[in-house]
Structures are given as C-alpha cells and as structure tokens.
Amino acid sequence: MANELSEVQRSLIGKQNKKGQTYTDPQHLFFEAPRIPAFFTGSEVIKEAIRRASVDVMVAYPITPQSEAAALIGELYAEGYVAEYMRGESEFAVMGQCAGAAFGGARVFTTTAGPGTMRAFENFPMWVGSRLPIQVIVTCRGINSPLSIQPDTLEMYFLLGTGMLVWHAETAQDFFDWILKGYIVAEQPDVHLPIAVCCDGFFVTHTKDTVLLTPPEMCLPPYDPYRSPVPCMDMETPPVRMMRDPFVMKSNYISYMTHASWQEETRGACERSRKHTIPMIGGLIETENTDAEILIVASGTAVSQGREAIRLLEDEGIRVGLVKVKSLRPWPGQEIREATKHAKHIFVPEFNVIGWLAQEVKATIPDNHRVIAGPHVAGGMTMPAEVIVEEIQKALGRHVTTLAGRGS
Amino acid sequence: MSKEKIQICPEFYDIMPPEYRDLVEQATYGKEGRGWKDIGQSKELIEDHSLCAGCPESMAFRYILASLPNPEDTVMVGSTGCTSLVFPHVAVHNIHSLFGNQNAVASGLKRALSVRFPGRIKDVVVLAGDGATVDIGLDMTLQAWFRQEKFTTICFDNELYANTGGQESGLMRKGFVAKMAPVGKKFEKVRLPEIARESGCAYVVNCTVSKPNLVEKVIRNAVLIAREIGPTYLQLYTPCILEIGKNSMEGLQEMRDSEKPGERFRYYEYVTDSAKQFLAELEAKEKQTAAAAIEG
Numbered sequence: 001m002a003n004e005l006s007e008v009q010r011s012l013i014g015k016q017n018k019k020g021q022t023y024t025d026p027q028h029l030f031f032e033a034p035r036i037p038a039f040f041t042g043s044e045v046i047k048e049a050i051r052r053a054s055v056d057v058m059v060a061y062p063i064t065p066q067s068e069a070a071a072l073i074g075e076l077y078a079e080g081y082v083a084e085y086m087r088g089e090s091e092f093a094v095m096g097q098c099a100g101a102a103f104g105g106a107r108v109f110t111t112t113a114g115p116g117t118m119r120a121f122e123n124f125p126m127w128v129g130s131r132l133p134i135q136v137i138v139t140c141r142g143i144n145s146p147l148s149i150q151p152d153t154l155e156m157y158f159l160l161g162t163g164m165l166v167w168h169a170e171t172a173q174d175f176f177d178w179i180l181k182g183y184i185v186a187e188q189p190d191v192h193l194p195i196a197v198c199c200d201g202f203f204v205t206h207t208k209d210t211v212l213l214t215p216p217e218m219c220l221p222p223y224d225p226y227r228s229p230v231p232c233m234d235m236e237t238p239p240v241r242m243m244r245d246p247f248v249m250k251s252n253y254i255s256y257m258t259h260a261s262w263q264e265e266t267r268g269a270c271e272r273s274r275k276h277t278i279p280m281i282g283g284l285i286e287t288e289n290t291d292a293e294i295l296i297v298a299s300g301t302a303v304s305q306g307r308e309a310i311r312l313l314e315d316e317g318i319r320v321g322l323v324k325v326k327s328l329r330p331w332p333g334q335e336i337r338e339a340t341k342h343a344k345h346i347f348v349p350e351f352n353v354i355g356w357l358a359q360e361v362k363a364t365i366p367d368n369h370r371v372i373a374g375p376h377v378a379g380g381m382t383m384p385a386e387v388i389v390e391e392i393q394k395a396l397g398r399h400v401t402t403l404a405g406r407g408s
Numbered sequence: 409m410s411k412e413k414i415q416i417c418p419e420f421y422d423i424m425p426p427e428y429r430d431l432v433e434q435a436t437y438g439k440e441g442r443g444w445k446d447i448g449q450s451k452e453l454i455e456d457h458s459l460c461a462g463c464p465e466s467m468a469f470r471y472i473l474a475s476l477p478n479p480e481d482t483v484m485v486g487s488t489g490c491t492s493l494v495f496p497h498v499a500v501h502n503i504h505s506l507f508g509n510q511n512a513v514a515s516g517l518k519r520a521l522s523v524r525f526p527g528r529i530k531d532v533v534v535l536a537g538d539g540a541t542v543d544i545g546l547d548m549t550l551q552a553w554f555r556q557e558k559f560t561t562i563c564f565d566n567e568l569y570a571n572t573g574g575q576e577s578g579l580m581r582k583g584f585v586a587k588m589a590p591v592g593k594k595f596e597k598v599r600l601p602e603i604a605r606e607s608g609c610a611y612v613v614n615c616t617v618s619k620p621n622l623v624e625k626v627i628r629n630a631v632l633i634a635r636e637i638g639p640t641y642l643q644l645y646t647p648c649i650l651e652i653g654k655n656s657m658e659g660l661q662e663m664r665d666s667e668k669p670g671e672r673f674r675y676y677e678y679v680t681d682s683a684k685q686f687l688a689e690l691e692a693k694e695k696q697t698a699a700a701a702i703e704g
Contacts, residue, residue, distance in 0.1 A: 056523050056524070057520055083523040084519045084522070086519065088512070088551075089548065089551040092509065093509065094512075096506065096509035096548065097512045097516035098516060099505050099513055100512065100515060100520065101517065101519060102520075103503050103517055103520075104516070104518075105521075108516075122506055126506055231501070233501040233502070234483065234524065234525070234530070235481050235530070238415075239501050240428075
C-alpha cells in the first residue's frame, strides 16, 4: 500500500500538538480537508507549509533568494511550531547539522540556493547513502562567475546525480503541496531518502500568487524514526558491530561489492518512490494535448511560459501540446516516451545555459532528433512566451512574427 | 536506552556470535563508576581493532570506551581517518558521514536528541583526528564552541594525516619533514587548546594517553561538564608510530617522552569557574555516596 503510516503515527491521528494543531491523516489533509485561499509570496508559502509539517529541526543560512523563507521559519520557531532552529555557519555545515539531526531521528528542513547548493554538495550523496529523509528547498539562482543572484536552474543539473528525490515546482501552489507531500513520500520505509523540492528563485519565491492552503489547525503526523531501514542513532536500539572490516578498507572485494549494491539499493529506493509519488502529486508528469505534432516539455516556471506560448500559437492556428515534468528523480522515462510518441517536434525551454532537461529527454525517447533544446535563457534573463513562440516558428520554417525584443 | 533493550531473543541465542553474547552479558552498560579497570574483567565496548599493531590510538579507544559515564545513552560522531576504521567495531551508536563535518553533525544530533528526549541524558561525543578537527573541519569545530553546543570534542592528535600516508597537518610540529612538507613544516603547531579556551570551552585538556587513569578522569570530566555546562575539548597525543619511524612497542615511550615538562604534550588543563564548581559538587556527592555505602 502506498503512503502508509506507522502504528505510532496512526495512534497520534486526531490528537493535538502543543500548538493545538490536530495531527491529521495525510490523505485527508491533502485531498479532503477544506482549502483556504491566500495571496502570498513563495517564501510565505514555504512558511505556511512548514507550519503544518511537524518539523523538529530547521537549520538556516542566508543566501538570496531563500533568505526570507529561512528567516520566516525562524518566526515559526519563535511561535513554537518548529521545535529547534539554528543558523549554521556555511551550507556545508548546515547540511552536516541537518544530517546530525536526521541521524538523531528528527524531521529536518532546510533551504538553500545557487552557490549555497554547490557549497553544500558533498553532503547530498552522503544523505542518500545514510538514508536520511531530509527535505531541502532549492530556490535556484545563478552559480556562475561573475556573481549573479538571478534565477537560473543550472544547479539542478548537479542534483540529478546525487540519488536524492528531486521535484521541480512550477507554482507556489505546487510548492505548498509538495513540501508537505514530499515528507510523506521521502519517509516511506522503502524510500527513506532525502528530497530536494526545487523552484525557480524569485519567479516563485518573490512573486505573490493565490494559493489554496490546508487549514492551519491541521498538521502532518510527526516523523517516526523507527521506520527507517537503517538504525536511528539515538541508542534506543541495541548497537551492533556493523562489520568485521570497515567498508573503507582497501583491496577488499566484499567492500567493493557492498558499495556497489548499496548504490544500487539507494537508486532502487528512488525508483520505489514512484508508487508513493504518483497518487500524491498526480503523476510524475502532467500532460495536455499530447496528440499534437508539436510539444513543449518543460519543468518549473518554464512550464508557465510554455502555457502562455501555447495560447499565443493557438491564436495563429498552431496547435501545441504540453508535458509538465514534476519529478526529475525518479525520472519519468516511460511516461515521457508515452507522452511524446505522436510528436514530430519537441521543444524544451529552460532557464539554464546547458539545457539539462533537453539532455534528459533526448536520452529517453526514440528518434531524439525530434528534440529541439531550447529556447534557453540564463543568468537571470526572463523567458517571454514570445521567445518560445519564435523558436517554434523558426523550427517550423515559418515567418517569425514575434521577435521578443531581441533587437533584430 | 534501558539495559533491557540489549537482549537476545532466546530462540536465536545459540546462533548469535559469542562476542555479541558477551556484549549482552558481560559489558558494563549502566554500571556506576565504570572505568579503565573494567578492562580484562568485562566485555569491552570495542571489538578487535583494525589499526596498525601497537598503534596508541587503539589504547586510547579502549580507555575512552571504558570511561564513558553513560555508554548506554551516548552517541559518538567520528570523521574520516584512522578512527573511521575502528568505529564499525564500537558498541555504541556512532556516525560517520564526511571528512571534517563532525562538529556540525554533532550539533544537529545533540539538538535532535534534546528535542526527542527532554530531561533524559543523551551524551554526544565527537572523536576525530587532527586533520578533521583542526584543518578541514576547523570552522565547524570552532563554531560549535562559539555556539556553546553541549558535547565533547576529542581530537586524536597524531600530528599528521596518518590514514592517507603521513602528510603535513596543522598540528604537526614546525620543521618536521613529511609528505607535502618536503623541506619541513614552515609554521608552528596550531595551538588549539588555547584557541578552545578562548572560543568558549568549559574544559580543555591537552595530554597523552600513556596513563589510563588520567584518560579515564579527563573523559569523565569532559562528558559530564559538556552535559551540564558547555562544550569541552580534549587533545590527546596518539602518535602515528608508523610515520615517525617507531616500532610497534615504542608508542608508549614516545608518549611518555612527549609529556615531560617543556614538551608539547605536557599536561595542560583549563577549567572555567562554573565547571570547577560543578566538579567540586560532583566530587562531594560521590564522597557522600561512598560514605553512605560504607555506613549502610
């Protein structure tokens, strides 16, 4: 069964926490409880999600554009919604502090962005190998030099290989829902992996949007650390001598084999998250009009721009379908193959210079000459819908009607 | 953890390894006043080690594990290095994650355990080498002290990177010729004990592990002070006999030579006033208990 609770968690359903919130069955919280409309920035939405997430420990560090959200969680701590909160000294340390708290059986939350993600990086594969279901919000921004604080999703390219679950939110609504749902998926015993819920910095964090919130008096059941597939480091279970020769011992075939099989297992755990994720977020992808000859495949706010481009093209009599990629890890290969099977031209608009999503799509589908890796913007440039329209018109050999202010 | 949790299901008793049966029946979890003298009379919390023959780190590990005041509620945090070869053999929960982040991990761990087990003892003890503590992890070592994180940091100071083959470290002596210091180290040994004092540690000791009773005393003090007052730091000389050209049986003498007056590891202790008061109260209480036991 997908998304089960443990006995301990079930026994708490209906009971109140010290803030008077009722521990609520996630299914009810997500799909049945009334929703209240609110007009919030993405940062405020992060705060509202965490208010309902029964988080034990949050570790914060300033870096634009996640600083506001990280500080807002501090307000929740001051109000008593988060049990422990601290400012770390660097992202490398922050992710270590998160690891320590998760090893000790806490539900852990943190946020980072751009150069912070890169500085933290050594920790992410370690979280995976240690099976720590930490949630990190990544509000993507440029990682290049010269210094940029502007939106750019290049850092996500690096996250894809860590073994973490990686989801890419399009809107503040996605963000609110996925932060809460992310914990439920990541903490399943057959998954038990860290999750990066990513968004495009500023576009999502600093703009206001109407978001349908769950009632503030309901919250997730707390984390049950004894559902972990590896022992919680709290000396509440008997210590075991883990191995005769430590894994790190050299020239030892068993050691190599152990490492290899554990990497396979953690990747397997990521794949196993599908069955929990699909009912939670309505599939790893969302599609519209995939019978069209032209498709846009996108993730994050490029999806929103794609929708707008589709509307403009419709006015010109060009029909274009859409694939919104919600989960990047696990990668929805089968779903994308199915969704793109009728398409003759597949456009992948992205907010980064290398086009990592296009690379992934090309590696997934047959006849990948159909993939047109673009348009790309980077370094904080916006992607007006007209730029996508122009790319499509050019590829079709049509007269380009919109030039999107490129000066030509 | 209650002692009852370390039990073997009767049906599986006969197939459990003898060392685990010993751990359940003969170990000193929960024993009042446990210490190095239990070695030889009880099951140690370290199984055989995978260090070089005669390595003083192995002595240090045994004394420390025998001296932890509450091993049944202690979680240790290690780092990459020779110590990470030993931790898999240690019968308290222990964490290895990366190289140098041990004090960050311990900060998060201690806070999580405080949230989850309010009012209960859960000691956190960091044990890492000098590269991890002073070079790559110095930022996190110091920041944990600045924040007054309530755990003990133990540095096994062997004055070089041993596990990677004897490279220069910050705690190496000036002038020592090593890998990556081909003409001798050009700057002085980093004075971390003094830095620890200035960074807010309530208890700091610099010594060797030549005397088990001394190790027992400083470990016990460091863990109890960290539990009640604030961060504590122990810098213990565990020479890498391999890299300084000594034989297996010469480690103990090397430590004895290095702790003589004027040498690098002469005993150094710093205790804050509040920690002194705490230790005095503890001693008075122990005397009282001992006197009551005699009377009783």
